[in-house]
Structures are given as C-alpha cells and as structure tokens.
Amino acid sequence: MSKKIIIGMFGFGVVGQGLYDIIKTKKLNLEIKRFVIKNADKKRSLPAELFTTEADVILNDPEINTVVELIDDAEAAFEITKRALSSGKNVVSANKKMIACHLEELAAIQQEHGTSLLYEGAVCGSIPIIRNLEEYYDNELLHSVSGIFNGSSNYILSKIFNENQSYEGALKKAQELGFAETDPILDVGGYDPKYKLAIVASHAYGIYVDPEKILNLGIDKLGTQDIRFAKEKNFKIKLIPLAKEIDNNRVVLYVLPKFISADNLLYNVENENNGVVVKAAFADEQFFFGKGAGGHPTGSAVLSDITALRYGYRYEYKKHLDATQIQYSTDYVLRVYLRYTDEATLENIKFNNISERYYSEDFKYVIGEINLQEIIEKRDLINQPGNFIAELV
Amino acid sequence: MSKKIIIGMFGFGVVGQGLYDIIKTKKLNLEIKRFVIKNADKKRSLPAELFTTEADVILNDPEINTVVELIDDAEAAFEITKRALSSGKNVVSANKKMIACHLEELAAIQQEHGTSLLYEGAVCGSIPIIRNLEEYYDNELLHSVSGIFNGSSNYILSKIFNENQSYEGALKKAQELGFAETDPILDVGGYDPKYKLAIVASHAYGIYVDPEKILNLGIDKLGTQDIRFAKEKNFKIKLIPLAKEIDNNRVVLYVLPKFISADNLLYNVENENNGVVVKAAFADEQFFFGKGAGGHPTGSAVLSDITALRYGYRYEYKKHLDATQIQYSTDYVLRVYLRYTDEATLENIKFNNISERYYSEDFKYVIGEINLQEIIEKRDLINQPGNFIAELV
CATH class of the missing domain: 3.30.360.10 (Dihydrodipicolinate Reductase; domain 2)
Known part of the structure; x- marks a missing residue:
C-alpha cells in the first residue's frame, strides 16, 4: 500500500533545509537522493555529491519518483514541474506564483499522465487549508x-x-x-x-x-x-x-x-x-x-504532501468538474x-x-x-x- | 471511481434532521433510503414509509451500503455499528461515547471486513480535527x-x-x-x-x-x-x-x-x-x-464523512500500527x-x-x-x- 518515496529536490533554501531537518528526525520510508541547486560554489551543510546544477540529473533518473520543487523562479519551476509530471513523477511544490499562474494547465497535465501535483505549502505555510477545502468542504455551500x-x-x-x-x-x-x-x-x-x-x-x-x-x-x-x-x-x-x-x-x-x-x-x-x-x-x-511561513512550518506542509503521495493522494479538482457554471x-x-x-x-x-x-x-x-x-x-x-x-x- | 451511496439512518433527531436539510439542497449521488427510529408514533416531517422501528430493515437490506448512526444510546449504537461493519456496510457515526469506549474493537472489525467507520462529527462538530490528525499531521511530532x-x-x-x-x-x-x-x-x-x-x-x-x-x-x-x-x-x-x-x-x-x-x-x-x-x-x-455542536454543523461533518466514502476513504490508524511503543x-x-x-x-x-x-x-x-x-x-x-x-x- 505504501511505496518508497525517492526524492529529487530543486532548491536548498530555508524550506528545503527545514524539510531536510524534519525528515532526518523521523523514520520514514523516504530518501532524498539528489538536490539541484543554482550555485555550485556555495558551501552546503551536506556532502557535495548530493548536489548538482543539472536539472536532468533528477528529471532523467528513473529511480526518482517524486520531485520536490522549492525554487523561487516561477517560470523555471513551471518547466521542471511540467517535465516531471509528464514523465511519471509526482511533484510537491510550495511555489504559489507558479501554481496560481498555471493551475489549469498543471491540473490537465497531471490528469493526462496519472501523476499527482500537491502544494499545501504554497498557501499559508503550515495551515492545511487546501486539503480541507478539497476534501472536507467538498460538498459545503461555501459563502x-x-x-x-x-x-x-x-x-x-x-x-x-x-x-x-x-x-x-x-x-x-x-x-x-x-x-x-x-x-x-x-x-x-x-x-x-x-x-x-x-x-x-x-x-x-x-x-x-x-x-x-x-x-x-x-x-x-x-x-x-x-x-x-x-x-x-x-x-x-x-x-x-x-x-x-x-x-x-x-x-x-x-x-x-x-x-x-x-x-x-x-x-x-x-x-x-x-x-x-x-x-x-x-x-x-x-x-x-x-504559522504562515518559515522553513519548518512550510517544510512540515511539504512533508505532509510527500507522505500523502505514499497513499496515492491527488487533488481531484472535483468542484471544477462538478461546477462549471x-x-x-x-x-x-x-x-x-x-x-x-x-x-x-x-x-x-x-x-x-x-x-x-x-x-x-x-x-x-x-x-x-x-x-x-x-x-x-x-x-x-x-x-x-x-x-x-x-x-x- | 465514485459509487452511489445508499443510506440507512438510525435516529432522526437534530443531527439527522440537519443532515437531511443539507442533503436535499445539493445534487449529490446519494439517497437516504430508510430511517430507523424508536418511537413510531411521533409526528415526522417526512413520509411515513421512510420510517421503521426495525433495525433489521436497514441491516438486512443489501442495497443499503452505508449506515449513518445518530442515536444516543452508546451500547445500542455499538451493536448496530458492529453488525453493519461486519456485513460489508460502511458506517458514519457521531456517537463519541460509543467510539471512545470501543475504538480498538471497531478498528479491528473494519480492518477484518474491509469496511470503513468514520466519525468526524463525534469530535468538535464541524471542526475537521480527526481527518487532519489522521492525514495531515501523520508525520508530525505532536507535542x-x-x-x-x-x-x-x-x-x-x-x-x-x-x-x-x-x-x-x-x-x-x-x-x-x-x-x-x-x-x-x-x-x-x-x-x-x-x-x-x-x-x-x-x-x-x-x-x-x-x-x-x-x-x-x-x-x-x-x-x-x-x-x-x-x-x-x-x-x-x-x-x-x-x-x-x-x-x-x-x-x-x-x-x-x-x-x-x-x-x-x-x-x-x-x-x-x-x-x-x-x-x-x-x-x-x-x-x-x-461550531462544536448543533444539527447543521455536526450534519455537515457527517456529510463530509459520507462523501469521503464515495472515494473509499478510511482511517488507516497508521500511528497505532507504527507507534506501538x-x-x-x-x-x-x-x-x-x-x-x-x-x-x-x-x-x-x-x-x-x-x-x-x-x-x-x-x-x-x-x-x-x-x-x-x-x-x-x-x-x-x-x-x-x-x-x-x-x-x-
């Protein structure tokens, strides 16, 4: 029922570091295999062989089944997310601009390829509002x-x-x-x-x-x-x-x-x-x-999305399908x-x-x-x- | 993906009425087929043929796939819930005493029979705390x-x-x-x-x-x-x-x-x-x-559980399985x-x-x-x- 999550992560800023902190304290069936970063010369707290500047190292690695996208550049993030979803990898992102500007297209891509894009960390950090709107208030008349x-x-x-x-x-x-x-x-x-x-x-x-x-x-x-x-x-x-x-x-x-x-x-x-x-x-x-932001609160939301992938969770966008009027x-x-x-x-x-x-x-x-x-x-x-x-x- | 929910409901008090109010305003793929009530003589707002005093009318009806249990008596509720789960019906309950006193046994019965027991309405009415603890905070260190x-x-x-x-x-x-x-x-x-x-x-x-x-x-x-x-x-x-x-x-x-x-x-x-x-x-x-109680807030939580059943949702009790120490x-x-x-x-x-x-x-x-x-x-x-x-x- 639960599959091993092997992660390729884009970005190693405050949220990436926060997520890494959380993961290392837990016995979870998941592994961060590689980080793609922009600046190869920057000193990192982890072994150098975990880092690369080449997106393809993650995107072409068939063992990596989950891409965690935590970079600032919304357009670069969109390209990464599209490629990952189209090649059978699930994606977790906290990039609100990328999601907001391309949501319809992204929803269609994940639908077409049977992959899952989750982004709880993009909205209000630690507050689980997306999941609750999607699942819990799915039949409510929301004023x-x-x-x-x-x-x-x-x-x-x-x-x-x-x-x-x-x-x-x-x-x-x-x-x-x-x-x-x-x-x-x-x-x-x-x-x-x-x-x-x-x-x-x-x-x-x-x-x-x-x-x-x-x-x-x-x-x-x-x-x-x-x-x-x-x-x-x-x-x-x-x-x-x-x-x-x-x-x-x-x-x-x-x-x-x-x-x-x-x-x-x-x-x-x-x-x-x-x-x-x-x-x-x-x-x-x-x-x-x-908490609406910060490495640990947002990292915690990202982790919650990652582990939901273990159980095959995806947003169904039910309300969009039901309520086109x-x-x-x-x-x-x-x-x-x-x-x-x-x-x-x-x-x-x-x-x-x-x-x-x-x-x-x-x-x-x-x-x-x-x-x-x-x-x-x-x-x-x-x-x-x-x-x-x-x-x- | 989504199956039709055919409901047999035990009890028609404030929560049952609240739930009925909500359901009738929505186009949902669900039907309340029958209510089991205690007092046959009480005047009801719905047609008399919907009501019966015989639990078996619901429990033995193979068409009813979902039992909604909203009665006060915790021990009677437990018997109903056990029989329903054991005979392949899912159960949604708001009976906190029944759930609290028999949780381990109920979790085992649903596991054994592959059925699902949901009870968001039993705790803090409209607040989705159970779902969030179960799903969203599933890897968090909760202080x-x-x-x-x-x-x-x-x-x-x-x-x-x-x-x-x-x-x-x-x-x-x-x-x-x-x-x-x-x-x-x-x-x-x-x-x-x-x-x-x-x-x-x-x-x-x-x-x-x-x-x-x-x-x-x-x-x-x-x-x-x-x-x-x-x-x-x-x-x-x-x-x-x-x-x-x-x-x-x-x-x-x-x-x-x-x-x-x-x-x-x-x-x-x-x-x-x-x-x-x-x-x-x-x-x-x-x-x-x-809102922690009342027909509509609790009814709304019960409805959220009912519709989650359409997608096969069940509590996995992952933390119990993971954390027996x-x-x-x-x-x-x-x-x-x-x-x-x-x-x-x-x-x-x-x-x-x-x-x-x-x-x-x-x-x-x-x-x-x-x-x-x-x-x-x-x-x-x-x-x-x-x-x-x-x-x-």
Whole structure:
C-alpha cells in the first residue's frame, strides 16, 4: 500500500533545509537522493555529491519518483514541474506564483499522465487549508474564504498597530528580520496573497482565474492619517484576500486592506502568523490559525504532501468538474474608505454613493460604495502616492 | 471511481434532521433510503414509509451500503455499528461515547471486513480535527492537542465570565436554550470532552485508552470565590481536555478546568463554540475554531464523512500500527489551584509542594504541584461539594 518515496529536490533554501531537518528526525520510508541547486560554489551543510546544477540529473533518473520543487523562479519551476509530471513523477511544490499562474494547465497535465501535483505549502505555510477545502468542504455551500495569507505585511501591520511604529520603521524591521524582501512589493502590494487566493478559489469554488485579472491593492501607501483614523475607531487594518460567492453562479476575488474590529476572528492574528476564515452554510464559521511561513512550518506542509503521495493522494479538482457554471465576476459593490490628495482623483472615480466626506488641510477622505470593476479600472489612479484605499464593513 | 451511496439512518433527531436539510439542497449521488427510529408514533416531517422501528430493515437490506448512526444510546449504537461493519456496510457515526469506549474493537472489525467507520462529527462538530490528525499531521511530532471540546460547559463559562452570571443561572439558561441536558453532568462534569479526548488521542498518538482510565473533573463545583479569584488575575476558566507527549514514549490525557490568560488561543473561544490547539515540532502552534455542536454543523461533518466514502476513504490508524511503543501514562506533575472546605481534605491529598496558601473564614485554597496519579486516586475526595480544582500554568 505504501511505496518508497525517492526524492529529487530543486532548491536548498530555508524550506528545503527545514524539510531536510524534519525528515532526518523521523523514520520514514523516504530518501532524498539528489538536490539541484543554482550555485555550485556555495558551501552546503551536506556532502557535495548530493548536489548538482543539472536539472536532468533528477528529471532523467528513473529511480526518482517524486520531485520536490522549492525554487523561487516561477517560470523555471513551471518547466521542471511540467517535465516531471509528464514523465511519471509526482511533484510537491510550495511555489504559489507558479501554481496560481498555471493551475489549469498543471491540473490537465497531471490528469493526462496519472501523476499527482500537491502544494499545501504554497498557501499559508503550515495551515492545511487546501486539503480541507478539497476534501472536507467538498460538498459545503461555501459563502466565503478569507484571511491573512501574507506574514510579512501582517508583521508590519502588527508593529504599527500594537507598537505604534511607522510604516517605514516596521518595514525596515521586517527586512532586517528576513520577513520581507529588499523589494517588498510582492508582499506589501498584495501580490503574494493574490496568488494564494487564486489557488484557494480553485479548491473552494472550482474556478481557475488568471491572477492578472484579480484586483490587488496593498498596504504600501498606508499613511499616518489612515492609522490614526483606524485607531480612533478601534479598528486594525489587515491585508485581506477574499473569495466570496455573491450569488449561486458568481464568485468575486480581490485583495484589499480592510478595517476590522475586535469581533473579527482575524483581529488577533498578529505578526508573521496566518489565519483563514471559512464561512459555510452548514458548518458555519470556521477558523484556521498557524504559522504562515518559515522553513519548518512550510517544510512540515511539504512533508505532509510527500507522505500523502505514499497513499496515492491527488487533488481531484472535483468542484471544477462538478461546477462549471460558476463564473468569476468583478461586478460587486464594496464599501470603502479612500484617502486622497488631489480633488481631480476623486472626480475621476465613480462612487455609487458617498456617505461620509472629510476635508482638512493635510487629510482628505471619503467613505462610500463603489463597484469592484470601477476599482479595477481606476487601479493606477487609486494607487498613486498620496492615496490609500481600504474596505470598510 | 465514485459509487452511489445508499443510506440507512438510525435516529432522526437534530443531527439527522440537519443532515437531511443539507442533503436535499445539493445534487449529490446519494439517497437516504430508510430511517430507523424508536418511537413510531411521533409526528415526522417526512413520509411515513421512510420510517421503521426495525433495525433489521436497514441491516438486512443489501442495497443499503452505508449506515449513518445518530442515536444516543452508546451500547445500542455499538451493536448496530458492529453488525453493519461486519456485513460489508460502511458506517458514519457521531456517537463519541460509543467510539471512545470501543475504538480498538471497531478498528479491528473494519480492518477484518474491509469496511470503513468514520466519525468526524463525534469530535468538535464541524471542526475537521480527526481527518487532519489522521492525514495531515501523520508525520508530525505532536507535542500536544488540547482545546474546548464541549459547547455546553463553555457556554456556561462564557456567561459567568462575560456577563457576570452565577454558575446556577448560566446552567439554567443553557438548559432553557437546549445547550445542556436536564442532567448536565456529562457536559459540566467533563465526561463528554473525555470521550472526545480518547478519540483524539488515538488519531494523534496511536493509543487506545479506555475512557474509564482517564481523569475528568468538571466545572460543576465552580463557586463564586473561584470566579473572583480568576477575575482578579485576569484569567478565564475553561474546561480543557489535554493530550500531551511528556517524553518520547509516554502520553498523558486528562480533562480539568484551567485558568487561562489572554495570550492563550482558547481565551476568545466563547459560548457554544469549540477550538482545538495542536502544538507540533515543525508546524508549530495551530488552531482550529468552529461550531462544536448543533444539527447543521455536526450534519455537515457527517456529510463530509459520507462523501469521503464515495472515494473509499478510511482511517488507516497508521500511528497505532507504527507507534506501538507509545504508552498512556498518569505519572505527570501538574500545578493546580485547589479550593477546599475541610482541613482533613487537604491532609489526605499529597502535594509535591505547596507554593501558595490562602485562608479566610469562607474561602481557603492552596496552589501547588501534584501528580496526576494522586488526583486520580483522590478524585472522589477532591470532587466533594465545597472543593474545586483547576490547573494553573
């Protein structure tokens, strides 16, 4: 029933090392035969003969039945994953961008070749959200899935709201700790949580949506006035990806900063932690919390996928097969707060209605209802320095 | 790949009705062919020909491939489950007492007959903890699993700590709302969470422990002084079942009231909600939150099990097969608060040490370290009216 897993691993960074740490503490019927790395000269903690720079050493080795793909480059990862799945090897990946951008094609390839591609580690690190959406909520009417999917931006927001730090100070601290990249826009601009959202949407609703078509605005324009506004009203601001069924046939997806109050399950998700809220017709509100990143938590999710392969596990994408009538929509009205600098900005953005308006010398905002489609169309205008948008319930 | 599920259901109470509600809203390849109920005269919301009082009508029907067992009587449920599994039918049950008291035998019967017994609904209603322990954390070093597994007692504690109600007033209110039975001892005495803990322990650590051997003390002796003591120190009291690995080979299990502070993930689990905290070496701290009981949440868990049967899912009890060296232990030192009335009580209980002692005319307590084995041996003495014990970290 259980076959021996012989692994070829691409990448030996923090997750690869974390996974290796975990595996060596356990008596598992698995072996890491070879690592493909980019830089042959870098000093490694393991014997040199385990490493190669040639992808073919793994991809052409018939003994290797499982490829673990942990590299940063999404397009290189896609080529590796395609070749591996097509040649009868199963693949475990934690590359959210690669999965999100090529999910439909990858699902088809694994289907065609009878192989399995698993990627629990790509979404919210240690939290088993993909497996649960795929298996446990497979017949539930899911009203929505949302959460905190990005630890770096959440760390920054925690420092701002709990320790009165500025956005710039908190970002610098996150970079020093290695939670944020030198160019942090993938995190603070909401791209990373958008890739994860696209993956979540496929397992929650059976839809494959090109991430390019999903709105993401981040916290990179967050200013002291927005922070003061939130604190005065006992809100925190969190960066929230949302997948929501708006009627029987349509689902909206977007990533926006959001003002949330203490009764929200995500209110106490702090620092680099992640949280996922699943709202379902019958199970009601469910919440998952855990470490969203890091070598060991993500390594643990990757290992869970590897061992699931021993029992022949694969995502069946049942909801996609069952529910082809569900469509991705951008026609949805949100209530937002928009801080702006230039009156011309406001004149160029069509609100359905404006319910509050504030004006002072150095701080102007409106609160009102706006269609998601309008935000998408005016994205560049809204995202200019001096402006900040956040959802408000 | 997916076979048609034809169900015979035992019981048509709140969970059975909830499940029926869910099923009728979905296009699933399944049918409930017959209900076995106890009282033939009771008015039902469905056609009379669907109901029978004869168990054999289901158990001898070769077309019925799945038995859903939702009756209260644990021993009757056990007989039904045994017969069904032995005659080639799969069984889904939400009967925690039946599962906890007979788990080893039931696991052996399903193994022998190649059938499957699933029971996600038996533990924490809608929260998919069994499936995750069995599948997702199958290779993790689990330090502990704990939580709030009983909605009735948690509802009472929430009323006491958030609305300043007395224990008696809160219990009465819970009974009026149907959250607590007329004889509430199963809930407030910690028996119900103990059954769930025994089930959790088998999927977390691979050990089968007779619930009779597990300590449970509840909140039924909670008094105004204990509540005041907790509030003065910004604690809440929660009723917490705990499964904890104390070294590589030994696991302790017990259910005790516990003082917890605001940094505990269970602190904000209020009312009839449940929460589970899994501490693991690599995934770190994970938290699951959701509705712990009720027709729809539990019905949703039962449905998830039913549809998993379409894909041949069964619990493999891998950890039991792998880890037979893990032993249940009661040799573990806890720090506790003990309110007592009679000095003789204290003289008869052996503490390893006492670090605090308080004495006034109407309120006496000690805080100290005590071995779990000693609490088990002196359980009846500790549990006398006038005394109250709770764990303190």
